[in-house]
Amino acid sequence: MTLKKRRLAGAVCAVFVMAMLFSCVFIVVEKHHDCTRDEHCPVCRTIVESTDFLSHAGMAMLLLAALMYIARMTYGYGAVHGPFVCTVGTLVREKVRLND
Numbered sequence: 001m002t003l004k005k006r007r008l009a010g011a012v013c014a015v016f017v018m019a020m021l022f023s024c025v026f027i028v029v030e031k032h033h034d035c036t037r038d039e040h041c042p043v044c045r046t047i048v049e050s051t052d053f054l055s056h057a058g059m060a061m062l063l064l065a066a067l068m069y070i071a072r073m074t075y076g077y078g079a080v081h082g083p084f085v086c087t088v089g090t091l092v093r094e095k096v097r098l099n100d
Contacts, residue, residue, distance in 0.1 A: 024054065
């Protein structure tokens with residue numbers, strides 16, 4: 001992975017984490033607000049959208065973790081080459097003792 005791609009991935013991850021953090025903070029701060037309008041309260045609507053975002057983000061992270069686990073178990077524990085993981089069987093890795 002090039003340095004540019006790593007920085008981009010780090011930035012996307014940071015934005016995602018900040019969005020989750022700000023959603024949690026907003027829900028906690030505005031939990032007991034006084035509704036001005038019953039049906040069309042913008043704060044209530046934002047709280048609902050924030051909880052939906054957090055539930056979908058949690059499910060997406062769970063799905064991603066499961067897919068990573070399945071890929072890791074399917075392709076083995078090796079060096080990463082492109083999108084796949086290939087297993088490299090060396091004597092040192094398999095701890096084979098070489099006798100004369």
